[in-house]
Amino acid sequence: MSGGGGPVGVASGHGVELAVRAVLERFGPFEPLLGVILGSGLGGLADRFEGAQVVVGSDLPGWPRSTVEGHEGKVICGTLAGVPAVGLSGRVHMYEGHAPEAVILPVRVLVGLGIRALVVSNAAGGIRRDLRAGDLMLIADHIDLMYRNPLVGPVGRGETRWPDMYGTYDGELRDAVRAVALERRIPLQEGIYAGLLGPSYETPAEVRALRRLGADAVGMSTVPEVIAARAAGVRCVGVSCITNLAAGLSPELLDHEEVLETTRQVAERFQSLVLGSIERFAPLLG
Ligand code: HPA
Numbered sequence: 440m441s442g443g444g445g446p447v448g449v450a451s452g453h454g455v456e457l458a459v460r461a462v463l464e465r466f467g468p469f470e471p472l473l474g475v476i477l478g479s480g481l482g483g484l485a486d487r488f489e490g491a492q493v494v495v496g497s498d499l500p501g502w503p504r505s506t507v508e509g510h511e512g513k514v515i516c517g518t519l520a521g522v523p524a525v526g527l528s529g530r531v532h533m534y535e536g537h538a539p540e541a542v543i544l545p546v547r548v549l550v551g552l553g554i555r556a557l558v559v560s561n562a563a564g565g566i567r568r569d570l571r572a573g574d575l576m577l578i579a580d581h582i583d584l585m586y587r588n589p590l591v592g593p594v595g596r597g598e599t600r601w602p603d604m605y606g607t608y609d610g611e612l613r614d615a616v617r618a619v620a621l622e623r624r625i626p627l628q629e630g631i632y633a634g635l636l637g638p639s640y641e642t643p644a645e646v647r648a649l650r651r652l653g654a655d656a657v658g659m660s661t662v663p664e665v666i667a668a669r670a671a672g673v674r675c676v677g678v679s680c681i682t683n684l685a686a687g688l689s690p691e692l693l694d695h696e697e698v699l700e701t702t703r704q705v706a707e708r709f710q711s712l713v714l715g716s717i718e719r720f721a722p723l724l725g
Contacts, residue, residue: 454501455544455596459551461499462525466492466516472724473524473717474549474673476664478561480702481680482528484710488517496529496545503531503541514545520717522724525549532660534638539589543667547595550671555724556612557668558713559677562698563658564640564685566650567630572684572701575709576628577616578608578677581662582654585636589663590670598670607669611723612676612716619715625708630655632679634662643687657685676720678712680705 463469477484485491496502496512505512515526527545531537549557559578565571594600613629620627633649635641637659641649649657656679665675682701683693691697702709 455547455551457500458502458544458548462494462514462516462548462552465494469516469523470553471516471523471525471549472555473519473522473720474546474554474557475519475524475526475713476530476557476559477526477528478530478559478660478680478702480562480699481560481706481709483706484713485513485515485526485528487710487714488515488519488524488526491515491517501544503537503544505529505531506535520714522717522721524717525552525554530660530664533585533587533636533663534659539587539663540592542663543589546664546667550597550668550673554673556609556674556676556720557664558717559661559664559675560709560713561632561658561661561677561679562682562702563632563656563679564683564693565656565681565688566646566685567655570628570630570656570681570684572682573705574628574681575625575705575712576630576656576679576681577613578632578679579613579629580608580631581665582631582633582652583662583666585634585662589666595667595670599672602666602670604669607665607675609674609676612674612720615719615723616676616678616712616716619712619719623711623715625712627712628681632661632677633657635659640693641686646685646687649685656681676716678709680709
């Protein structure tokens with residue numbers, strides 16, 4: 440995809456290139472087809488890479504530092520279900536005070552390494568009435584309520600200025616995930632993810648408003664990364680782990696520890712779903 444005729448992002452482009460070069464120097468020639476972002480508490484998938492080589496984000500130039508428990512920043516290169524892949528274990532969030540372009544630097548690096556598709560995962564609060572803590576939800580689409588689009592600023596290398604967001608969560612990849620869920624008898628919901636800036640959780644009034652807007656689940660991540668991937672023409676697919684009912688839908692107060700505990704409980708199902716899906720993605724990534 441072309442840069443849309445706009446100026447190439449000199450500052451961010453340079454930072455991305457340095458980080459891409461650092462990854463390649465570390466791991467040698469490597470052509471991943473797939474990127475995988477592991478959300479809160481879902482980093483266990485990192486252990487399922489074969490031939491894994493790992494670098495911590497703090498060893499890479501310009502890599503944003505996470506300050507959140509459960510979000511240790513690591514880049515893992517290897518193969519997942521036979522597909523050459525790069526995993527990002529831990530991510531940074533806009534609510535930590537990072538600039539939007541810092542939040543998407545890791546995705547731009549994956550794009551620079553040549554990925555064709557991106558799998559995103561996150562923890563989210565369930566808004567739709569049938570969602571329960573521990574459910575996995577295939578993301579059908581998103582609503583961006585983060586108030587700062589990560590593409591504001593110079594156009595990144597290989598990105599279009601005005602990405603079309605139709606089909607953002609790829610139909611074929613979603614079909615594959617649904618098929619695996621059926622085959623492996625993994626219960627799978629599907630719905631719309633609303634991305635809010637955070638870090639405060641929502642008020643019950645906001646949750647009611649989000650429901651009226653059409654949101655099924657709410658979280659504080661994913662949207663910037665997916666927008667960046669789409670700007671570069673990378674196909675996206677995402678799974679939310681519903682870790683709690685959104686504010687006001689249960690008598691319990693929201694708590695980050697509870698979020699992590701729920702992700703630990705679903706880790707096995709989540710990993711099985713993602714690994715099975717990647718096997719099915721393989722012929723689609725050529
Ligand atoms: N709201 C926002 N983000 C979240 C939630 C929630 O209820 N649960 C996990 N991440």
